[in-house]
Amino acid sequence: MARFLSWEHLSREQIVAIRAAPKQPGAPTARHLLQQYLSEQLGEDQLRNNIVLDLFAYTLQQGQAWGFDDERLSCLFGIIKEVHTASVVQQLTIERSFAFFKDTLINHSIQRPPFSTGVFSQAEMRSILDWVLDTYYRHYKLYQYAFTSRVTMSVSTYHPTSLVETAPLLLPPLAEALTEEQHKQQLDEQQHQLKEQQRAEEAAARAAAEAAREAALQEAYEASLPDDIKERVMLALEREVAYLKKKMEEQFQAQQAGLIARLAQLEAAAKPAS
Template sequence: MGPESLQQPQQHKAKICMWKYLDVHSMDLIDKAQTTDELKSLLSEFFSLQDFPSNPRSAILLDLYFYCIHFCRDQGFNREQTSAFFSIVKDTHEACVETPLPNVEECYNYFTELVFCHSIRRPPFSIDLFSQDQLLAITDYVINTYFRHLKLYKYAFTPQVRLDISFSYIGMPEPKEEEPAESSEPPISPLQEEDEEAAAVEDPTAALREYISAQLNQELAQLRQSVEQRLRATEDQFSSKLVQLEKGHSGGKGSGKGKKK
Protein backbone atom coordinates (compact mmCIF):
# COMPACT_ATOMS: atom_id res chain seq x y z
CA MET A 1 0.00 0.00 0.00
CA GLY A 2 1.59 3.26 -1.14
CA PRO A 3 1.49 6.65 0.62
CA GLU A 4 -0.72 8.15 -2.11
CA SER A 5 -3.52 5.69 -1.25
CA LEU A 6 -3.48 6.27 2.52
CA GLN A 7 -6.58 7.88 3.92
CA GLN A 8 -5.81 10.72 6.30
CA PRO A 9 -7.45 10.82 9.76
CA GLN A 10 -10.93 12.34 9.52
CA GLN A 11 -12.97 14.49 11.87
CA HIS A 12 -16.38 12.85 12.31
CA LYS A 13 -19.51 14.64 13.50
CA ALA A 14 -21.44 12.94 16.27
CA LYS A 15 -25.16 12.28 15.81
CA ILE A 16 -27.86 10.49 17.76
CA CYS A 17 -27.43 6.81 16.87
CA MET A 18 -30.07 5.02 18.94
CA TRP A 19 -31.63 2.13 16.94
CA LYS A 20 -28.97 2.64 14.25
CA TYR A 21 -27.69 -0.96 14.23
CA LEU A 22 -29.97 -2.72 16.71
CA ASP A 23 -33.66 -1.92 16.19
CA VAL A 24 -36.55 -2.83 18.49
CA HIS A 25 -37.01 -6.28 16.97
CA SER A 26 -33.29 -7.06 17.26
CA MET A 27 -33.27 -5.99 20.90
CA ASP A 28 -36.24 -8.25 21.61
CA LEU A 29 -34.30 -11.20 20.23
CA ILE A 30 -31.17 -10.24 22.17
CA ASP A 31 -33.12 -9.99 25.42
CA LYS A 32 -34.41 -13.52 24.86
CA ALA A 33 -30.89 -14.92 24.31
CA GLN A 34 -29.72 -16.31 27.64
CA THR A 35 -26.61 -18.28 26.76
CA THR A 36 -23.33 -17.17 25.19
CA ASP A 37 -23.85 -19.32 22.11
CA GLU A 38 -27.35 -17.95 21.52
CA LEU A 39 -26.18 -14.35 21.81
CA LYS A 40 -23.15 -14.86 19.56
CA SER A 41 -25.30 -16.65 17.01
CA LEU A 42 -27.70 -13.70 16.88
CA LEU A 43 -24.93 -11.10 16.59
CA SER A 44 -23.14 -13.06 13.88
CA GLU A 45 -26.40 -13.26 11.94
CA PHE A 46 -27.19 -9.55 12.37
CA PHE A 47 -23.78 -8.39 11.11
CA SER A 48 -22.86 -11.20 8.66
CA LEU A 49 -20.13 -12.69 10.84
CA GLN A 50 -21.06 -16.34 10.40
CA ASP A 51 -17.50 -17.12 9.26
CA PHE A 52 -16.04 -16.24 12.68
CA PRO A 53 -14.71 -19.80 13.27
CA SER A 54 -12.32 -19.42 10.30
CA ASN A 55 -12.04 -15.63 9.88
CA PRO A 56 -9.99 -13.87 12.62
CA ARG A 57 -11.45 -10.44 11.81
CA SER A 58 -15.01 -11.71 12.17
CA ALA A 59 -14.08 -13.41 15.44
CA ILE A 60 -12.59 -10.16 16.82
CA LEU A 61 -15.66 -8.14 15.83
CA LEU A 62 -17.99 -10.73 17.30
CA ASP A 63 -16.13 -10.64 20.62
CA LEU A 64 -16.26 -6.84 20.61
CA TYR A 65 -20.03 -6.83 20.02
CA PHE A 66 -20.68 -9.66 22.48
CA TYR A 67 -18.89 -7.97 25.37
CA CYS A 68 -20.67 -4.71 24.62
CA ILE A 69 -24.00 -6.44 25.19
CA HIS A 70 -22.59 -8.18 28.26
CA PHE A 71 -21.49 -4.80 29.68
CA CYS A 72 -24.94 -3.35 29.08
CA ARG A 73 -26.53 -6.23 30.97
CA ASP A 74 -24.13 -5.77 33.89
CA GLN A 75 -25.00 -2.06 34.03
CA GLY A 76 -28.74 -2.74 33.82
CA PHE A 77 -29.22 -0.71 30.63
CA ASN A 78 -32.63 -0.74 29.01
CA ARG A 79 -33.19 -1.47 25.32
CA GLU A 80 -32.71 2.14 24.21
CA GLN A 81 -29.48 2.53 26.17
CA THR A 82 -28.13 -0.80 24.94
CA SER A 83 -28.84 0.04 21.32
CA ALA A 84 -27.25 3.50 21.66
CA PHE A 85 -24.13 2.21 23.45
CA PHE A 86 -23.67 -0.54 20.87
CA SER A 87 -23.87 2.04 18.07
CA ILE A 88 -21.35 4.28 19.85
CA VAL A 89 -18.81 1.46 20.11
CA LYS A 90 -19.36 0.32 16.52
CA ASP A 91 -19.07 3.83 15.06
CA THR A 92 -15.95 4.51 17.14
CA HIS A 93 -14.35 1.30 15.93
CA GLU A 94 -15.11 2.04 12.28
CA ALA A 95 -13.62 5.52 12.65
CA CYS A 96 -10.46 4.14 14.28
CA VAL A 97 -9.75 1.51 11.60
CA GLU A 98 -10.57 3.62 8.55
CA THR A 99 -6.85 4.47 8.20
CA PRO A 100 -3.60 2.80 9.29
CA LEU A 101 -2.23 6.22 10.29
CA PRO A 102 -2.28 7.29 13.97
CA ASN A 103 -5.69 8.83 14.77
CA VAL A 104 -6.21 8.13 18.48
CA GLU A 105 -6.93 11.77 19.28
CA GLU A 106 -9.52 12.16 16.52
CA CYS A 107 -11.21 8.87 17.47
CA TYR A 108 -11.33 9.68 21.18
CA ASN A 109 -12.82 13.11 20.49
CA TYR A 110 -15.42 11.46 18.27
CA PHE A 111 -16.20 8.91 21.00
CA THR A 112 -16.65 11.60 23.69
CA GLU A 113 -18.91 13.61 21.38
CA LEU A 114 -21.02 10.52 20.75
CA VAL A 115 -21.36 9.86 24.48
CA PHE A 116 -22.28 13.44 25.30
CA CYS A 117 -24.71 13.43 22.37
CA HIS A 118 -26.68 10.82 24.35
CA SER A 119 -26.22 12.39 27.79
CA ILE A 120 -27.43 15.99 27.42
CA ARG A 121 -31.01 16.98 26.59
CA ARG A 122 -30.89 19.36 23.66
CA PRO A 123 -33.34 18.22 20.97
CA PRO A 124 -32.89 17.53 18.12
CA PHE A 125 -29.10 17.45 18.52
CA SER A 126 -28.77 15.34 21.68
CA ILE A 127 -30.85 13.41 24.21
CA ASP A 128 -30.43 12.67 27.92
CA LEU A 129 -30.30 8.89 27.60
CA PHE A 130 -27.41 8.22 30.04
CA SER A 131 -26.93 9.56 33.54
CA GLN A 132 -23.66 10.99 34.86
CA ASP A 133 -22.71 7.73 36.60
CA GLN A 134 -23.49 5.76 33.45
CA LEU A 135 -21.44 8.25 31.44
CA LEU A 136 -18.39 7.60 33.65
CA ALA A 137 -18.90 3.83 33.50
CA ILE A 138 -19.16 3.89 29.69
CA THR A 139 -16.02 6.01 29.32
CA ASP A 140 -13.97 3.81 31.65
CA TYR A 141 -15.13 0.65 29.88
CA VAL A 142 -14.30 1.87 26.37
CA ILE A 143 -10.90 3.26 27.40
CA ASN A 144 -9.86 0.08 29.22
CA THR A 145 -11.22 -2.44 26.70
CA TYR A 146 -10.86 -0.66 23.36
CA PHE A 147 -8.51 2.33 23.33
CA ARG A 148 -5.94 0.47 25.44
CA HIS A 149 -5.79 -2.15 22.65
CA LEU A 150 -6.22 0.24 19.74
CA LYS A 151 -2.91 -0.79 18.15
CA LEU A 152 -4.06 -4.40 18.00
CA TYR A 153 -7.35 -3.43 16.36
CA LYS A 154 -5.56 -1.28 13.80
CA TYR A 155 -3.11 -4.10 13.09
CA ALA A 156 -5.98 -6.54 12.49
CA PHE A 157 -8.29 -4.28 10.47
CA THR A 158 -6.05 -1.88 8.53
CA PRO A 159 -3.67 -2.66 5.63
CA GLN A 160 0.03 -2.83 6.32
CA VAL A 161 2.05 0.16 5.12
CA ARG A 162 5.31 -0.64 3.34
CA LEU A 163 8.01 1.72 2.10
CA ASP A 164 9.43 0.79 -1.31
CA ILE A 165 12.32 2.86 -2.70
CA SER A 166 13.63 2.82 -6.25
CA PHE A 167 16.39 4.96 -7.77
CA SER A 168 17.24 5.91 -11.33
CA TYR A 169 20.48 7.63 -12.30
CA ILE A 170 20.78 10.05 -15.23
CA GLY A 171 23.37 9.05 -17.76
CA MET A 172 23.50 5.38 -16.81
CA PRO A 173 21.66 2.88 -19.02
CA GLU A 174 19.06 0.72 -17.38
CA PRO A 175 19.75 -3.02 -17.44
CA LYS A 176 17.76 -4.87 -20.06
CA GLU A 177 16.60 -8.41 -19.74
CA GLU A 178 17.48 -10.47 -22.78
CA GLU A 179 16.48 -13.99 -23.48
CA PRO A 180 19.40 -16.36 -23.93
CA ALA A 181 19.85 -17.22 -27.58
CA GLU A 182 21.34 -20.37 -28.97
CA SER A 183 24.77 -19.77 -30.47
CA SER A 184 26.76 -21.85 -32.87
CA GLU A 185 30.06 -20.34 -31.71
CA PRO A 186 32.58 -22.68 -30.08
CA PRO A 187 32.79 -22.71 -26.28
CA ILE A 188 35.02 -20.12 -24.60
CA SER A 189 38.38 -21.36 -23.46
CA PRO A 190 39.66 -20.81 -19.90
CA LEU A 191 42.20 -18.24 -21.18
CA GLN A 192 39.44 -16.20 -22.82
CA GLU A 193 37.42 -16.30 -19.58
CA GLU A 194 40.38 -14.90 -17.64
CA ASP A 195 40.79 -12.11 -20.21
CA GLU A 196 37.09 -11.19 -19.88
CA GLU A 197 37.29 -11.17 -16.08
CA ALA A 198 40.33 -8.87 -16.24
CA ALA A 199 38.45 -6.55 -18.60
CA ALA A 200 35.50 -6.47 -16.21
CA VAL A 201 37.81 -5.52 -13.32
CA GLU A 202 39.20 -2.67 -15.37
CA ASP A 203 35.68 -1.37 -16.09
CA PRO A 204 35.83 2.44 -15.50
CA THR A 205 32.30 2.49 -14.05
CA ALA A 206 33.10 -0.08 -11.33
CA ALA A 207 34.42 2.57 -8.92
CA LEU A 208 31.38 4.75 -9.55
CA ARG A 209 29.02 1.84 -8.87
CA GLU A 210 30.82 1.06 -5.61
CA TYR A 211 30.58 4.70 -4.53
CA ILE A 212 26.86 4.86 -5.36
CA SER A 213 26.24 1.60 -3.51
CA ALA A 214 28.04 2.88 -0.41
CA GLN A 215 26.10 6.17 -0.47
CA LEU A 216 22.83 4.32 -0.98
CA ASN A 217 23.47 2.04 2.00
CA GLN A 218 24.28 5.08 4.12
CA GLU A 219 21.07 6.87 3.06
CA LEU A 220 18.98 3.77 3.74
CA ALA A 221 20.49 3.40 7.21
CA GLN A 222 19.65 7.03 8.00
CA LEU A 223 16.13 6.59 6.62
CA ARG A 224 15.59 3.45 8.69
CA GLN A 225 16.79 5.26 11.82
CA SER A 226 14.48 8.20 11.12
CA VAL A 227 11.46 5.90 10.66
CA GLU A 228 12.24 4.06 13.89
CA GLN A 229 12.50 7.36 15.77
CA ARG A 230 9.13 8.48 14.43
CA LEU A 231 7.52 5.19 15.40
CA ARG A 232 8.92 5.47 18.93
CA ALA A 233 7.70 9.07 19.18
CA THR A 234 4.22 8.04 18.03
CA GLU A 235 4.15 5.19 20.55
CA ASP A 236 5.26 7.50 23.38
CA GLN A 237 2.62 10.05 22.40
CA PHE A 238 -0.06 7.37 22.36
CA SER A 239 0.99 6.07 25.80
CA SER A 240 1.07 9.55 27.33
CA LYS A 241 -2.38 10.27 25.85
CA LEU A 242 -3.83 7.17 27.52
CA VAL A 243 -2.23 8.12 30.85
CA GLN A 244 -3.74 11.61 30.65
CA LEU A 245 -7.16 10.18 29.81
CA GLU A 246 -7.00 7.73 32.72
CA LYS A 247 -5.94 10.49 35.14
CA GLY A 248 -8.70 12.77 33.92
CA HIS A 249 -11.41 10.14 34.36
CA SER A 250 -10.13 9.05 37.74
CA GLY A 251 -10.30 12.69 38.82
CA GLY A 252 -13.81 12.91 37.39
CA LYS A 253 -14.85 9.94 39.47
CA GLY A 254 -13.57 11.56 42.64
CA SER A 255 -15.36 14.83 41.95
CA GLY A 256 -18.60 12.95 41.21
CA LYS A 257 -18.43 11.11 44.49
CA GLY A 258 -17.76 14.35 46.35
CA LYS A 259 -20.89 15.89 44.93
CA LYS A 260 -23.00 12.98 46.14
CA LYS A 261 -21.79 13.47 49.69
Protein backbone atom coordinates in the same frame (compact mmCIF):
# COMPACT_ATOMS: atom_id res chain seq x y z
CA MET B 1 -28.24 18.48 14.02
CA ALA B 2 -26.67 15.48 15.70
CA ARG B 3 -27.10 11.90 14.48
CA PHE B 4 -28.66 9.72 17.17
CA LEU B 5 -27.69 6.05 17.30
CA SER B 6 -30.61 4.53 19.21
CA TRP B 7 -32.04 1.74 17.01
CA GLU B 8 -29.54 2.73 14.30
CA HIS B 9 -27.76 -0.63 14.09
CA LEU B 10 -29.93 -2.93 16.22
CA SER B 11 -33.71 -2.71 16.28
CA ARG B 12 -35.88 -3.27 19.35
CA GLU B 13 -36.80 -6.76 18.17
CA GLN B 14 -33.14 -7.68 17.70
CA ILE B 15 -32.22 -6.39 21.17
CA VAL B 16 -35.06 -8.44 22.71
CA ALA B 17 -33.85 -11.56 20.86
CA ILE B 18 -30.27 -11.00 22.07
CA ARG B 19 -31.45 -10.58 25.67
CA ALA B 20 -33.44 -13.80 25.49
CA ALA B 21 -30.70 -15.84 23.77
CA PRO B 22 -28.90 -17.14 26.90
CA LYS B 23 -32.20 -18.10 28.53
CA GLN B 24 -33.36 -20.47 25.80
CA PRO B 25 -31.56 -23.84 25.69
CA GLY B 26 -30.45 -24.84 22.21
CA ALA B 27 -31.09 -21.36 20.81
CA PRO B 28 -28.38 -19.31 19.08
CA THR B 29 -26.10 -17.34 21.37
CA ALA B 30 -25.95 -13.56 21.37
CA ARG B 31 -22.75 -13.72 19.34
CA HIS B 32 -24.38 -15.90 16.69
CA LEU B 33 -27.34 -13.53 16.51
CA LEU B 34 -24.98 -10.59 16.04
CA GLN B 35 -23.22 -12.45 13.24
CA GLN B 36 -26.60 -13.02 11.61
CA TYR B 37 -27.74 -9.39 12.00
CA LEU B 38 -24.43 -7.96 10.73
CA SER B 39 -23.77 -10.51 7.98
CA GLU B 40 -23.99 -7.90 5.21
CA GLN B 41 -21.50 -5.62 6.99
CA LEU B 42 -18.85 -8.24 7.76
CA GLY B 43 -15.96 -8.81 5.40
CA GLU B 44 -14.29 -11.95 4.07
CA ASP B 45 -11.49 -11.99 6.67
CA GLN B 46 -12.69 -14.44 9.31
CA LEU B 47 -10.11 -13.31 11.87
CA ARG B 48 -11.29 -9.70 11.70
CA ASN B 49 -14.92 -10.82 11.85
CA ASN B 50 -14.22 -12.74 15.06
CA ILE B 51 -12.52 -9.71 16.63
CA VAL B 52 -15.46 -7.45 15.76
CA LEU B 53 -18.06 -9.93 17.00
CA ASP B 54 -16.19 -10.38 20.29
CA LEU B 55 -16.04 -6.59 20.78
CA PHE B 56 -19.75 -6.15 20.10
CA ALA B 57 -20.79 -9.16 22.18
CA TYR B 58 -18.79 -7.93 25.19
CA THR B 59 -20.32 -4.47 24.74
CA LEU B 60 -23.86 -5.86 24.93
CA GLN B 61 -22.89 -8.08 27.85
CA GLN B 62 -21.50 -5.09 29.77
CA GLY B 63 -24.60 -3.02 29.00
CA GLN B 64 -26.83 -5.75 30.39
CA ALA B 65 -24.60 -5.95 33.48
CA TRP B 66 -25.23 -2.23 34.05
CA GLY B 67 -28.98 -2.84 33.78
CA PHE B 68 -29.51 -0.81 30.60
CA ASP B 69 -32.92 -0.95 28.99
CA ASP B 70 -33.36 -1.77 25.30
CA GLU B 71 -32.89 1.80 24.08
CA ARG B 72 -29.69 2.42 26.04
CA LEU B 73 -28.33 -1.01 25.07
CA SER B 74 -28.93 -0.28 21.39
CA CYS B 75 -27.40 3.19 21.77
CA LEU B 76 -24.29 1.81 23.52
CA PHE B 77 -23.85 -0.75 20.75
CA GLY B 78 -24.21 1.96 18.10
CA ILE B 79 -21.60 4.19 19.77
CA ILE B 80 -19.00 1.42 19.99
CA LYS B 81 -19.69 0.32 16.41
CA GLU B 82 -19.43 3.86 15.02
CA VAL B 83 -16.21 4.57 16.92
CA HIS B 84 -14.55 1.31 15.85
CA THR B 85 -15.59 1.69 12.21
CA ALA B 86 -14.31 5.27 12.01
CA SER B 87 -11.05 4.35 13.74
CA VAL B 88 -10.13 1.49 11.41
CA VAL B 89 -11.45 2.99 8.17
CA GLN B 90 -9.88 6.43 8.67
CA GLN B 91 -6.88 5.01 10.59
CA LEU B 92 -7.37 7.56 13.36
CA THR B 93 -4.75 8.14 16.00
CA ILE B 94 -5.77 7.22 19.53
CA GLU B 95 -6.23 10.92 20.38
CA ARG B 96 -8.56 11.59 17.43
CA SER B 97 -10.45 8.35 18.00
CA PHE B 98 -11.00 9.14 21.67
CA ALA B 99 -12.14 12.70 20.82
CA PHE B 100 -14.69 11.25 18.38
CA PHE B 101 -15.89 8.76 21.02
CA LYS B 102 -16.19 11.47 23.68
CA ASP B 103 -18.22 13.76 21.40
CA THR B 104 -20.52 10.91 20.40
CA LEU B 105 -21.07 9.89 24.01
CA ILE B 106 -21.81 13.48 25.08
CA ASN B 107 -24.35 13.81 22.25
CA HIS B 108 -26.26 10.94 23.87
CA SER B 109 -25.89 12.11 27.49
CA ILE B 110 -27.31 15.67 27.47
CA GLN B 111 -30.95 16.38 26.73
CA ARG B 112 -30.74 19.30 24.28
CA PRO B 113 -32.73 18.48 21.13
CA PRO B 114 -32.04 18.61 18.27
CA PHE B 115 -28.33 18.87 19.10
CA SER B 116 -28.14 16.05 21.65
CA THR B 117 -30.36 13.62 23.54
CA GLY B 118 -30.23 12.42 27.11
CA VAL B 119 -30.12 8.66 26.69
CA PHE B 120 -27.48 8.15 29.41
CA SER B 121 -27.25 9.83 32.80
CA GLN B 122 -24.10 11.49 34.13
CA ALA B 123 -23.21 8.40 36.18
CA GLU B 124 -23.82 6.07 33.22
CA MET B 125 -21.70 8.30 30.99
CA ARG B 126 -18.78 8.10 33.44
CA SER B 127 -19.17 4.30 33.69
CA ILE B 128 -19.13 3.95 29.90
CA LEU B 129 -16.14 6.28 29.62
CA ASP B 130 -14.11 4.35 32.20
CA TRP B 131 -15.03 0.99 30.71
CA VAL B 132 -14.11 1.99 27.13
CA LEU B 133 -10.80 3.45 28.32
CA ASP B 134 -9.99 0.27 30.22
CA THR B 135 -10.94 -2.11 27.38
CA TYR B 136 -11.03 -0.73 23.84
CA TYR B 137 -8.43 2.02 24.13
CA ARG B 138 -6.20 -0.11 26.30
CA HIS B 139 -5.77 -2.42 23.28
CA TYR B 140 -6.24 0.26 20.62
CA LYS B 141 -2.92 -0.43 18.87
CA LEU B 142 -3.78 -4.11 18.61
CA TYR B 143 -7.10 -3.26 16.97
CA GLN B 144 -5.32 -0.96 14.54
CA TYR B 145 -2.74 -3.65 13.77
CA ALA B 146 -5.42 -6.29 13.16
CA PHE B 147 -7.43 -4.05 10.83
CA THR B 148 -4.57 -2.44 8.90
CA SER B 149 -4.35 -3.66 5.31
CA ARG B 150 -1.29 -5.77 4.61
CA VAL B 151 1.02 -4.49 1.89
CA THR B 152 3.57 -6.88 0.40
CA MET B 153 6.60 -5.19 -1.10
CA SER B 154 9.20 -6.80 -3.35
CA VAL B 155 12.65 -5.27 -2.91
CA SER B 156 15.57 -5.92 -5.25
CA THR B 157 19.09 -4.87 -4.37
CA TYR B 158 21.83 -4.05 -6.86
CA HIS B 159 25.53 -3.68 -6.26
CA PRO B 160 26.97 -0.39 -7.59
CA THR B 161 29.35 -2.26 -9.88
CA SER B 162 26.45 -4.02 -11.61
CA LEU B 163 25.04 -0.67 -12.73
CA VAL B 164 28.22 0.30 -14.61
CA GLU B 165 28.40 -0.84 -18.23
CA THR B 166 31.73 -2.52 -18.93
CA ALA B 167 33.43 -2.29 -22.31
CA PRO B 168 34.30 -5.46 -24.26
CA LEU B 169 37.77 -6.86 -23.71
CA LEU B 170 38.90 -6.62 -27.35
CA LEU B 171 37.92 -3.48 -29.23
CA PRO B 172 38.57 -3.37 -33.00
CA PRO B 173 40.90 -0.58 -34.15
CA LEU B 174 39.31 2.50 -35.67
CA ALA B 175 41.18 1.87 -38.91
CA GLU B 176 39.11 -1.28 -39.45
CA ALA B 177 35.81 0.38 -38.66
CA LEU B 178 33.17 0.61 -41.38
CA THR B 179 32.17 3.93 -42.81
CA GLU B 180 28.56 5.01 -42.64
CA GLU B 181 28.10 4.21 -46.33
CA GLN B 182 29.60 0.74 -45.91
CA HIS B 183 27.48 0.09 -42.85
CA LYS B 184 24.36 1.15 -44.73
CA GLN B 185 25.32 -1.07 -47.68
CA GLN B 186 25.86 -4.00 -45.32
CA LEU B 187 22.44 -3.48 -43.79
CA ASP B 188 20.85 -3.29 -47.25
CA GLU B 189 22.52 -6.56 -48.25
CA GLN B 190 21.30 -8.25 -45.10
CA GLN B 191 17.76 -7.04 -45.73
CA HIS B 192 17.97 -8.18 -49.36
CA GLN B 193 19.17 -11.64 -48.29
CA LEU B 194 16.41 -11.83 -45.73
CA LYS B 195 13.79 -10.94 -48.33
CA GLU B 196 15.22 -13.49 -50.79
CA GLN B 197 15.13 -16.14 -48.11
CA GLN B 198 11.52 -15.26 -47.30
CA ARG B 199 10.59 -15.43 -51.00
CA ALA B 200 12.29 -18.82 -51.36
CA GLU B 201 10.48 -20.13 -48.30
CA GLU B 202 7.15 -18.82 -49.59
CA ALA B 203 7.77 -20.36 -53.04
CA ALA B 204 8.70 -23.71 -51.47
CA ALA B 205 5.60 -23.56 -49.30
CA ARG B 206 3.41 -22.80 -52.33
CA ALA B 207 5.02 -25.62 -54.34
CA ALA B 208 4.51 -28.06 -51.49
CA ALA B 209 0.90 -26.94 -51.11
CA GLU B 210 0.31 -27.30 -54.87
CA ALA B 211 1.91 -30.76 -54.91
CA ALA B 212 -0.20 -31.82 -51.96
CA ARG B 213 -3.31 -30.45 -53.69
CA GLU B 214 -2.54 -32.29 -56.94
CA ALA B 215 -1.83 -35.50 -55.06
CA ALA B 216 -5.09 -35.15 -53.19
CA LEU B 217 -6.98 -34.48 -56.44
CA GLN B 218 -5.32 -37.46 -58.13
CA GLU B 219 -6.11 -39.67 -55.18
CA ALA B 220 -9.70 -38.46 -55.09
CA TYR B 221 -10.00 -38.96 -58.87
CA GLU B 222 -8.64 -42.49 -58.72
CA ALA B 223 -10.86 -43.31 -55.77
CA SER B 224 -13.92 -42.10 -57.68
CA LEU B 225 -13.27 -44.33 -60.72
CA PRO B 226 -14.90 -47.78 -60.83
CA ASP B 227 -12.62 -50.80 -60.92
CA ASP B 228 -13.58 -51.85 -64.48
CA ILE B 229 -12.76 -48.39 -65.83
CA LYS B 230 -9.43 -48.45 -64.06
CA GLU B 231 -8.61 -51.81 -65.68
CA ARG B 232 -9.58 -50.55 -69.15
CA VAL B 233 -7.52 -47.40 -68.69
CA MET B 234 -4.51 -49.46 -67.62
CA LEU B 235 -4.92 -51.80 -70.63
CA ALA B 236 -5.19 -48.81 -72.98
CA LEU B 237 -2.07 -47.28 -71.46
CA GLU B 238 -0.19 -50.56 -71.81
CA ARG B 239 -1.23 -50.87 -75.48
CA GLU B 240 -0.25 -47.27 -76.14
CA VAL B 241 3.11 -47.79 -74.48
CA ALA B 242 3.71 -50.98 -76.47
CA TYR B 243 2.73 -49.21 -79.71
CA LEU B 244 5.04 -46.28 -79.00
CA LYS B 245 7.85 -48.66 -78.09
CA LYS B 246 7.39 -50.63 -81.33
CA LYS B 247 7.23 -47.46 -83.40
CA MET B 248 10.38 -46.10 -81.80
CA GLU B 249 12.18 -49.39 -82.50
CA GLU B 250 11.09 -49.27 -86.16
CA GLN B 251 12.28 -45.67 -86.48
CA PHE B 252 15.59 -46.61 -84.87
CA GLN B 253 16.05 -49.55 -87.26
CA ALA B 254 15.19 -47.39 -90.26
CA GLN B 255 17.65 -44.71 -89.17
CA GLN B 256 20.30 -47.36 -88.58
CA ALA B 257 19.71 -48.90 -92.03
CA GLY B 258 19.96 -45.44 -93.63
CA LEU B 259 23.22 -44.76 -91.86
CA ILE B 260 24.66 -48.11 -92.96
CA ALA B 261 23.65 -47.44 -96.58
CA ARG B 262 25.18 -43.97 -96.44
CA LEU B 263 28.42 -45.38 -95.09
CA ALA B 264 28.48 -47.97 -97.87
CA GLN B 265 28.05 -45.24 -100.50
CA LEU B 266 30.84 -43.21 -98.99
CA GLU B 267 33.15 -46.23 -98.97
CA ALA B 268 32.27 -47.06 -102.60
CA ALA B 269 32.94 -43.49 -103.70
CA ALA B 270 36.29 -43.45 -101.92
CA LYS B 271 37.77 -46.64 -103.59
CA PRO B 272 38.30 -45.34 -107.23
CA ALA B 273 39.96 -42.20 -105.93
CA SER B 274 42.58 -44.26 -104.14
